[in-house]
Amino acid sequence: MKEKALIISMEDKIEAIHFEKEECASCTTGCAKIKNSFEISNPDNLEIKKGSVVMVEASKKSQALQGILSLLIPFLSSIAGYIFAPSIMGLLGKTISNDARAVFVLLFLTVSASIVFVITRKYPMPGKPEIVEVL
Numbered sequence: 001m002k003e004k005a006l007i008i009s010m011e012d013k014i015e016a017i018h019f020e021k022e023e024c025a026s027c028t029t030g031c032a033k034i035k036n037s038f039e040i041s042n043p044d045n046l047e048i049k050k051g052s053v054v055m056v057e058a059s060k061k062s063q064a065l066q067g068i069l070s071l072l073i074p075f076l077s078s079i080a081g082y083i084f085a086p087s088i089m090g091l092l093g094k095t096i097s098n099d100a101r102a103v104f105v106l107l108f109l110t111v112s113a114s115i116v117f118v119i120t121r122k123y124p125m126p127g128k129p130e131i132v133e134v135l
Helices: 032-036 060-091 098-122
Strands: 003-009 014-018 038-040 053-057 130-134
Touching: 060 098
Parallel strands: none
Antiparallel strands: 003 014, 003 053, 014 038, 053 130
């Protein structure tokens, strides 16, 4: 996903804020949004300066990792729920029905998606957003 960002600092590292309105490009006063700045990288060494408006997006490696975490893990967990449902019900002394198997699929999907959600909120994804275009 590409987003506009306004570069606010280029000292040790390049820092930017999310670009929300056209007025932000010419603003010199600063506001509370500066507290929510984030670090970006410039892998193509594009010509930028403080106050430049740029398009940023996540690196390809970060996008691949996000896809694996958000899609593959819950999908594989759903399959595990389908496979292990008879064993779990057998431990409880019950026979498995199609309805119970569907409940286990949904249960495993929900639990794994919740775990992925908590982990991605607690630990930031590796890599920094990259500048892809100067506007």
